[in-house]
Amino acid sequence: MTASSALPRVLLSRGALERASRALVAPGAIVDLRHDGFGHGAAEVAGVLADAGITDVIVDPEHVAVVSSRPGLRVHTAGAADVEPAALFGIPDADGSRTSEPVMSLQGHVLSTKPLRAGEAVSYGYTHRAVDDTRIALVTGGYAQGIPRVLGNRVRVQIGERMLPVVGRIAMDVCVVDLEGGDAEDGTPVVYFGGVGGARDALAHWASVSGLTALEMAVVIGRHGQGEWVA
Structure with missing residues (x-):
């Protein structure tokens, strides 16, 4: 089955799981x-x-x-x-500490970008209004894939080397990211959590914002997303 281009991918690292199992079990x-x-x-x-x-x-x-x-x-x-499941799968504690490297990473991509002028608002209910002229990206990933709606205006995602804010409400299959003066090509990867960059332990912050545990969110996202095993 071909994965929908409108949905994020749940990337699962076989190598990370193998290393954790040998070290912890x-x-x-x-x-x-x-x-x-x-x-x-x-x-x-x-x-x-x-x-x-x-x-x-x-x-x-x-x-x-x-x-x-x-x-x-x-x-x-x-x-x-x-063995604690969070330790085996590299899920961070509330303080961001981990026993092993993350097995799961949630990755979307940029669908499109457009300018947002000072005073203009985005997403449902206009909960975010630009203070200055900027550019925003429409990114795959929303509450239908298990991303809590409460994260809107409260978390950042990784695009390239930068951690950039999610602005406005989380929609069903997409969210909006403020590029903060930068730009991004259509198709550019967007890391919500996991991987090796700045979003690696973002689930810990998600937990503090949402009231859910990082492990609970991993369960929901894993069940709703398109799982793909990688090396």
Whole structure:
């Protein structure tokens, strides 16, 4: 299936998960893959863990059959895990600290840009009005993909090397970013969180703004987004 150009991608790093599993999971330890692998995809994560020598996982009942097909795995539906899911997947704590590198990254792209003059407003309800002349970008990614609406006017995303503010309300499939005097070509990647740049630990700030935990948001975004495994 071809991914829609109007939707962001949930990029999942196989290498990051492999490194975390080898560093954090002792022989015979049980790994928690409930909530569809906490948004990372229970079946796909189980395959990576099995390749790394992990032997025991906990999953939701609906994922038992597909995960059991992975050679060498013992599958449980109850019990306690020996590794915190946030640590395994590199999800930051409220203070931004992590045990390992992020496995998940949410990446959209610029659909279009246009000038915004001082005094003009953007998005529903006009909750943001430009103080100075600037240029804004319409970016893929909205509440239908699990980005909390409350983040509008309160968080930044990464475009190139810059961290730039999301302005106005989050819409269903898009949001608006103030380019703050710069510009961006159509198709330019936009990183919401994860990766290796300034947005790496943005989920920690999202948690402080939204009242949700970073792990809860990863679950929702993973379930609503288009997952794509990368190296």
